[in-house]
Amino acid sequence: MKKNNILWRKIGYGLYFLAAAALSVAWYPAGESKNISLLVRDMGEQVRTVCFMEENRQLFTPEVSETQEEDRRLNEQMEEDVRREAQVLEDKEKEKKSKKKKKKSQTGVKFQTNANGVKILERIVEAEAGDQDVRGRRLVANVVINRVRSKQFPNTVRGVVFAHRQFSPVSNGSYYRVSVSQKTKKAVAQAIRGVDDSRGALYFMWRSHSSPGNVSWFDRELTRLFRYGCHEFFK
Numbered sequence: 001m002k003k004n005n006i007l008w009r010k011i012g013y014g015l016y017f018l019a020a021a022a023l024s025v026a027w028y029p030a031g032e033s034k035n036i037s038l039l040v041r042d043m044g045e046q047v048r049t050v051c052f053m054e055e056n057r058q059l060f061t062p063e064v065s066e067t068q069e070e071d072r073r074l075n076e077q078m079e080e081d082v083r084r085e086a087q088v089l090e091d092k093e094k095e096k097k098s099k100k101k102k103k104k105s106q107t108g109v110k111f112q113t114n115a116n117g118v119k120i121l122e123r124i125v126e127a128e129a130g131d132q133d134v135r136g137r138r139l140v141a142n143v144v145i146n147r148v149r150s151k152q153f154p155n156t157v158r159g160v161v162f163a164h165r166q167f168s169p170v171s172n173g174s175y176y177r178v179s180v181s182q183k184t185k186k187a188v189a190q191a192i193r194g195v196d197d198s199r200g201a202l203y204f205m206w207r208s209h210s211s212p213g214n215v216s217w218f219d220r221e222l223t224r225l226f227r228y229g230c231h232e233f234f235k
Contacts, residue, residue: 111145111192117157121145122188124161126178127169128204129231135197136229137187142198143233145191150202199225201233 113121121141129140147153147160154160161167161175169175205218208230218224222234 110194111148113148113157113192118188118192120157120161121192122180122184123175123178124167124169125188126180126184127175128167129229130178130181130184132229132231134183134187134190136231137184138191138195139198139201139228139231139233140204141188141191142196143201143204145196146198146200146202152202198233199235201225201235203234204231205234206230207232 121144124144125137125140129137132140144157144160148155148157154163162170165171167175169178203218203222205214207215210218218232218234225233225235227233
């Protein structure tokens with residue numbers, strides 16, 4: 001196929017120069033045969049030169065072809081690098097948004113209360129969850145704060161904690177006897193700052209330490225959310 005193309009190019013070049021020679025002869029004055037012979041000879045040389053160049057195209061343009069190929073490879077590599085970098089940036093942005101969303105779900109609005117409210121909150125948490133880890137204590141604090149913010153309960157820590165028959169440590173007096181630990185202070189401080197994974201719980205129960213009537217009411221009237229430590233949380 002390549003040889004056929006070269007042959008046709010030769011024929012084309014030859015016809016072109018013959019036509020040019022014929023036109024040139026038509027324009028030359030009589031008696032200028034010597035000049036015409038030189039013209040035809042020169043054109044013949046040009047035809048042979050062009051055909052030789054066509055047959056050996058790769059010999060005369062290897063550097064250009066290699067350069068173009070190298071440029072093409074470099075461009076492809078650059079495009080690939082750009083795509084990879086864009087993908088990395090996109091993945092990092094997704095991860096950042098995911099972390100931000102998760103953090104937002106666990107950190108809400110800072111709870112506002114006075115020093116006396118903080119002390120009451122620490123004492124009720126110690127009395128209710130003094131044997132739990134920091135998260136277990138913080139969840140109890142979250143429930144109290146959720147109640148303060150709910151229209152179903154009093155709007156102060158004192159009002160919530162000392163509401164009639166709401167917290168057994170107040171009823172049995174253990175609330176007044178506890179010593180608040182540093183772990184409880186830490187848990188309460190986190191809850192006040194807005195750390196909250198209680199899912200909006202308004203109630204909690206230690207099933208094995210609750211009366212059958214209370215257990216029945218919790219299961220019948222409320223929606224169980226989850227359990228952590230010894231407590232089950234409801235809404």
